[in-house]
Amino acid sequence: MPDSAQSRPDEAPCLHCGSRVPEGAASREFCCAGCEAVHGLLVSQGLTRYYDLATGGTAPAAEPARGRGLAWLEPLVARAESAPGALCSLELDVQGIHCAACVWLMNELFRRQPGGAGLTVDPALGKARMQWRRGAFDVSGYLRAVEAFGYLFGPSRKRPAPASLDLPIRLGICVALSMNVMLFSVSFYVGLAPEDGDVFGLFTWLSLGLSTLVVAVGGWPFFRSAWQGLRRGVPHLDLPIALGILMVFGTSLVQARSGRGDLAYFDTLNTFVTLMLVGRWLQQRVLERNRRFLLEDDGAEGLFVRRQTGARLDTVRVSQVAQGDLLVIAPGDLVPVEAELLDGHARVSTDWMTGEPDEREVLAGEVLPAGAFNAGREAVRALARQSFQDSPLVALLRRPPEGGAGRGAGHTRFWESVSRRWVVTVLAVSALGLVLWWPSGPDKALEVAVALLVVTCPCAIGIATPLAYELVQARLRREGFFIRATDLLDRLPRVRRVLFDKTGTLTLGRMELVDRAGLESLGGEAREVAFNLAARSNHPVSRCLAEALSRQGARFDADARVTEHPGHGMEWVRGGVCWRLGRADWRMRVEATTPTEAVSTPERAAADGLRGTVLFRDGAPVAAFPVREALRPDARREVLALQAEGHEVWLISGDAPARVQALASSLDVPAGRALGGLRPEEKAFAVSRLGAADTLYLGDGVNDSLAFERALCAGTPAIDRPVMPGKSDFFLVGEGLSSLREALRLSRHLHQVVRRLLHLAIGYNTVAVAVCLAGWMTPLRAAVAMPAISLATVLFTVWSLSEPRAPHGDSTPVGRPTEVPA
Structure with a gap:
C-alpha cells in the first residue's frame, strides 16, 4: 500500500515550512504558493530572523488573501478612537499563529509602523492586542501588512474553553499533593506500623487529608461526566473511572479510621487520579490548538456590509439589510442579497458561491448576485432587491447542530459497549472476591474486593488511548491536516467514498499557463x-x-x-x-x-x-x-492511490458538466462518478443518495455547506474564507492532498492500536484478578502493579505509533537557501 508518510530519497524540504515538497509542484523549493510568497516577503523585507525563531519548521503558509474586505474593522476602530485617553486600544483574533516566530514577525511589522504604542500577542489563544496614538496609526494598513504573510485578522470572539483552563490547574494540584502522599506511603512500606504511635497516626491522617483533596479536585471531571452519562441513559467511559475512585477512596477511608493506614491505597489512588487527568488533558490539547488556529465562525452575524442613509455611511451586520437599502460595496466586500447595480459597471467574483474562480462584469441596472464579492478596485453602489432573510445565503450560512446530524454514532456505540462491559465485569469480579473471601472474615474479604477495584483500573482507556489520539493528531498536524472534531479519527475508518468538489479542492482556484x-x-x-x-x-x-x-x-x-x-x-x-x-x-x-x-x-x-x-x-x-485551472500537484497521484486502496472517488461540482468530465478523465475517475452543474441542495442530495454514513466530503465554497451537513466527515482547504472552516471536521493547509490519505491510513492504524490496547488491558486484568482472588495482592504490590502497567501501555502506544525514520537526504535547514544571507 502506498505510504504518503515516506519521503522519496530525492525530496528536499520546503525552504519555508520544512514540509515535503509534493511531486509535481510548480517549484522544487517550496511545497505551495503560500510558502513561496511568504518566503519572498521575508527575504525582501529583511525579516529572515523569522527562521531562527521557527526552530525546525512551521505549518505550511496559507496563500495570502487577495482583496479581502475589512468592513468589520471600521466600527471597531471608530469605537477605539472615540474612547477617552491619549492611547487607543483594540483586541483582535488572529488566524495562523503557530510559534514564537509568528509573534516576533507581528511585533517587528508593528514596530516599523509609525504611531504604534504597543502590541501583545497571545499565541496560545490566537489573539493580538494593539495600542496606538490617536490618529497617528493606520490600523488597516498594519493588518494588511501582516495578512500579506498568510495570517488573517477578525473581531475578538475566541474564548478559552473552560476545560482548557480547568484541567491544567487541577492537574498541577493533584501532582503536588500526590507526591507528598507517596512520601508518606513509603514510610508504611519500609516498616512504619501502628506500634509507632503518633507518627503513624500523623502520616495516616495527612495521607487521608491530601487524598481527599485529590479526589475532590481531580476526580470531579470524571464524577460530573459519569453522572451526566447516567442521566442520559448512556454509560460513559468515565463511569468505571469514577466508580473506581470512589470505592477505593471509601475503602481506604474505612482502613484509616480503623487505625490501619498501612492497609490503605492512598498512593495508588492519587497516582490513578493524576494519570487519568493527564489522559484527559492529552485528549483536548491538540484539538483546542487546532481550533484556535482559525478565526471563530459566527455565521451571518460575523459578516458586515456598508449601508448608506442620506449622507451617512454605516457598517452593519448583513442580517440587518432590508429591501430598498442603499449598499456601498467596497473592494473585497460581500454582496449579501440580490442587488441592482447603480454605478456604471462592476467586476464581481462568485467563487464563494459557485466554487469557480471566474470573474465577470456587471453593468448598471443589472443584478449583483447574493454571495458575490467585489473583485474590482473601486467601491460600487447597489440597491437591495430583497431583505437578508430572503437571501439564498441564509440557508447556506446557518450553523449546524454540534457534530452534525448522525455523525459519530458508530464511535459512540462502540465506546458505550466497552464502558458498559467494563463496569459490569469489574463490579461482578469485585463482588465475587468479596463472596469468596467472606468466610475468612469481613476485613480480608473487603481487602480483596478493594484490591480488585484497584488493579482493574482502565489504564488503557484513561491514559494510553488519549495518548494514541494525541500522537496521531500531532503527526497529522505536521502533514498539514488539522483536526477540529473530537471523534473524527473514529469516523475516518468508516469512510468508503471520498467526494471532491472540483475548483479550489482538486484544483487550486487559480490559473496556470498551458x-x-x-x-x-x-x-x-x-x-x-x-x-x-x-x-x-x-x-x-x-x-x-x-x-x-x-x-x-x-x-x-x-x-x-x-x-x-x-x-x-x-x-x-x-x-x-x-x-x-x-x-x-x-x-x-x-x-x-x-x-x-x-x-x-x-x-x-x-x-x-x-x-x-x-x-x-x-x-x-x-x-x-493559453491558460487552464491549476491542478493540485499530487491530485492525480492521490486520487489513483485512494482508488487503489478501495475508496470510491467522486467529483461533485457546480461547474459545467463538460469541465467536470474533462477533469475526471484526466484523473482516471470513471465518468459515472463525475457530477457537474449541481446546485447546493443537489450536492446535498447526491451525498445522501450515495450513502452519507460512509462518505467524506472535501469542498471549499459555501455552495458545499448543505453537503457538509449530510456527510459522515467534511473538510476544507479554504481556510481564508468565512463560514466553511467553522463547519468542517478538519481543514488542510498547503497545496498537496497527501495528508488526506495519510489521515485515512493513520485512523485505521489507530483503530488497530486501540484494539490491541484493550486486549493488553484484558490480559493484564485477567492476571491481576487471579492474583487478587488468590489473596496475594497487597497495597504495596498494587502500588507497583498499577503504575507499571500504565507505563507499559504508554510505551506500547508510543512504539506502535512512532513515525518511520526519514531517509538520509537533503538536510537543507528550513528558510536557509544557500543564496539567502542569514
Whole structure:
C-alpha cells in the first residue's frame, strides 16, 4: 500500500515550512504558493530572523488573501478612537499563529509602523492586542501588512474553553499533593506500623487529608461526566473511572479510621487520579490548538456590509439589510442579497458561491448576485432587491447542530459497549472476591474486593488511548491536516467514498499557463508591457500572467497609464504605440480618423486560431497565453492511490458538466462518478443518495455547506474564507492532498492500536484478578502493579505509533537557501 508518510530519497524540504515538497509542484523549493510568497516577503523585507525563531519548521503558509474586505474593522476602530485617553486600544483574533516566530514577525511589522504604542500577542489563544496614538496609526494598513504573510485578522470572539483552563490547574494540584502522599506511603512500606504511635497516626491522617483533596479536585471531571452519562441513559467511559475512585477512596477511608493506614491505597489512588487527568488533558490539547488556529465562525452575524442613509455611511451586520437599502460595496466586500447595480459597471467574483474562480462584469441596472464579492478596485453602489432573510445565503450560512446530524454514532456505540462491559465485569469480579473471601472474615474479604477495584483500573482507556489520539493528531498536524472534531479519527475508518468538489479542492482556484512558448517568445519591451498590463488587473488570468512575467524579471512602471475595458482587457498607449492585453476576439482599433471602433478584417484573421489571452501591438497579435485551472500537484497521484486502496472517488461540482468530465478523465475517475452543474441542495442530495454514513466530503465554497451537513466527515482547504472552516471536521493547509490519505491510513492504524490496547488491558486484568482472588495482592504490590502497567501501555502506544525514520537526504535547514544571507 502506498505510504504518503515516506519521503522519496530525492525530496528536499520546503525552504519555508520544512514540509515535503509534493511531486509535481510548480517549484522544487517550496511545497505551495503560500510558502513561496511568504518566503519572498521575508527575504525582501529583511525579516529572515523569522527562521531562527521557527526552530525546525512551521505549518505550511496559507496563500495570502487577495482583496479581502475589512468592513468589520471600521466600527471597531471608530469605537477605539472615540474612547477617552491619549492611547487607543483594540483586541483582535488572529488566524495562523503557530510559534514564537509568528509573534516576533507581528511585533517587528508593528514596530516599523509609525504611531504604534504597543502590541501583545497571545499565541496560545490566537489573539493580538494593539495600542496606538490617536490618529497617528493606520490600523488597516498594519493588518494588511501582516495578512500579506498568510495570517488573517477578525473581531475578538475566541474564548478559552473552560476545560482548557480547568484541567491544567487541577492537574498541577493533584501532582503536588500526590507526591507528598507517596512520601508518606513509603514510610508504611519500609516498616512504619501502628506500634509507632503518633507518627503513624500523623502520616495516616495527612495521607487521608491530601487524598481527599485529590479526589475532590481531580476526580470531579470524571464524577460530573459519569453522572451526566447516567442521566442520559448512556454509560460513559468515565463511569468505571469514577466508580473506581470512589470505592477505593471509601475503602481506604474505612482502613484509616480503623487505625490501619498501612492497609490503605492512598498512593495508588492519587497516582490513578493524576494519570487519568493527564489522559484527559492529552485528549483536548491538540484539538483546542487546532481550533484556535482559525478565526471563530459566527455565521451571518460575523459578516458586515456598508449601508448608506442620506449622507451617512454605516457598517452593519448583513442580517440587518432590508429591501430598498442603499449598499456601498467596497473592494473585497460581500454582496449579501440580490442587488441592482447603480454605478456604471462592476467586476464581481462568485467563487464563494459557485466554487469557480471566474470573474465577470456587471453593468448598471443589472443584478449583483447574493454571495458575490467585489473583485474590482473601486467601491460600487447597489440597491437591495430583497431583505437578508430572503437571501439564498441564509440557508447556506446557518450553523449546524454540534457534530452534525448522525455523525459519530458508530464511535459512540462502540465506546458505550466497552464502558458498559467494563463496569459490569469489574463490579461482578469485585463482588465475587468479596463472596469468596467472606468466610475468612469481613476485613480480608473487603481487602480483596478493594484490591480488585484497584488493579482493574482502565489504564488503557484513561491514559494510553488519549495518548494514541494525541500522537496521531500531532503527526497529522505536521502533514498539514488539522483536526477540529473530537471523534473524527473514529469516523475516518468508516469512510468508503471520498467526494471532491472540483475548483479550489482538486484544483487550486487559480490559473496556470498551458505552455510557456508565448511567454518565452516575448522580447524585452513586450515583456515589460505585458507585465504592466497584467499587474493592473485582478482577473485570475491576469494574476497568473503577472506572476509568470515577474519571475522573468519584468519591472513595474508606476507611471504607466493603463485603461481597463470591461469584458475585453487592458490597454496602454506607450510612446505612440497601442498595446492591448485581453481576449483573442477583442475588436481592434482601426487606424483612421473616425472616433468609432470597427472590426479590422486582417487583424481579426490574425487573431483567429489564437487561444487564451493575447498581447496585441497596434492591433497585431504578438503572443498568446493559453491558460487552464491549476491542478493540485499530487491530485492525480492521490486520487489513483485512494482508488487503489478501495475508496470510491467522486467529483461533485457546480461547474459545467463538460469541465467536470474533462477533469475526471484526466484523473482516471470513471465518468459515472463525475457530477457537474449541481446546485447546493443537489450536492446535498447526491451525498445522501450515495450513502452519507460512509462518505467524506472535501469542498471549499459555501455552495458545499448543505453537503457538509449530510456527510459522515467534511473538510476544507479554504481556510481564508468565512463560514466553511467553522463547519468542517478538519481543514488542510498547503497545496498537496497527501495528508488526506495519510489521515485515512493513520485512523485505521489507530483503530488497530486501540484494539490491541484493550486486549493488553484484558490480559493484564485477567492476571491481576487471579492474583487478587488468590489473596496475594497487597497495597504495596498494587502500588507497583498499577503504575507499571500504565507505563507499559504508554510505551506500547508510543512504539506502535512512532513515525518511520526519514531517509538520509537533503538536510537543507528550513528558510536557509544557500543564496539567502542569514
